[in-house]
Amino acid sequence: MSARIDHAVTSGTFSLDGETFDVDNNVWVVGDDTECVVIDAPHDAAAILAAVGDRTLKAIVCTHAHDDHVRVAPALREAAGAPILLHPDDQPVWELTHPDLLWDVDLADGQRIEVGGTTLEVLHTPGHAPGAVCLYAADLGCVFTGDTLFQGGPGATGRSFSDRPTIEESIRTRLFALPDETVVHTGHGADTTIGAERALLDG
Numbered sequence: 001m002s003a004r005i006d007h008a009v010t011s012g013t014f015s016l017d018g019e020t021f022d023v024d025n026n027v028w029v030v031g032d033d034t035e036c037v038v039i040d041a042p043h044d045a046a047a048i049l050a051a052v053g054d055r056t057l058k059a060i061v062c063t064h065a066h067d068d069h070v071r072v073a074p075a076l077r078e079a080a081g082a083p084i085l086l087h088p089d090d091q092p093v094w095e096l097t098h099p100d101l102l103w104d105v106d107l108a109d110g111q112r113i114e115v116g117g118t119t120l121e122v123l124h125t126p127g128h129a130p131g132a133v134c135l136y137a138a139d140l141g142c143v144f145t146g147d148t149l150f151q152g153g154p155g156a157t158g159r160s161f162s163d164r165p166t167i168e169e170s171i172r173t174r175l176f177a178l179p180d181e182t183v184v185h186t187g188h189g190a191d192t193t194i195g196a197e198r199a200l201l202d203g
């Protein structure tokens with residue numbers, strides 16, 4: 001049985017620094033026919049559970065703690081009995097959305113998450129948020145970047161807890177170390193590749 005990637009899009013809002021925006025978020029589900037992990041938990045637990053189907057949900061992996069990525073993580077945990085994984089550097093961001101709840105397991109750079117016969121390697125890529133991570137699936141030839149890298153360039157760094165030089169350093173040292181043909185599955189919008197984004201940022 002080989003691992004596959006399922007995808008859902010949820011619609012809702014993102015709020016930070018007293019402003020609220022309408023956003024569409026990507027949800028990525030990685031696994032095989034029996035087990036999977038969910039990457040990010042925006043807006044709508046039912047839509048995410050539909051993508052999981054009757055499989056065992058092993059983990060809810062949060063690329064960072066902005067509210068449009070963690071809003072329904074506790075509801076998913078409740079529904080599926082799966083732990084929430086988050087990098088601890090995003091604690092102050094998490095507390096803006098879930099001040100009375102905790103996540104379950106700290107993510108760490110270099111950690112490997114095994115699911116459905118494939119492996120997600122955690123890359124700590126601060127900048128968009130201090131605890132932002134990307135998840136590299138070498139044998140699937142792809143990386144899940146959350147809001148660190150989009151089609152067209154780095155994620156936003158204009159708000160609290162963000163830093164432009166830090167995100168550029170993360171992208172250049174961690175993501176651009178991956179093969180050019182690596183497909184980039186982003187937190188919002190279309191896919192891209194590492195090679196295309198390297199050419200854009202350096203071009």
Ligand SMILES: [Zn+2]
Pocket residue numbers: 064066128147
């Ligand atoms: Zn974000």
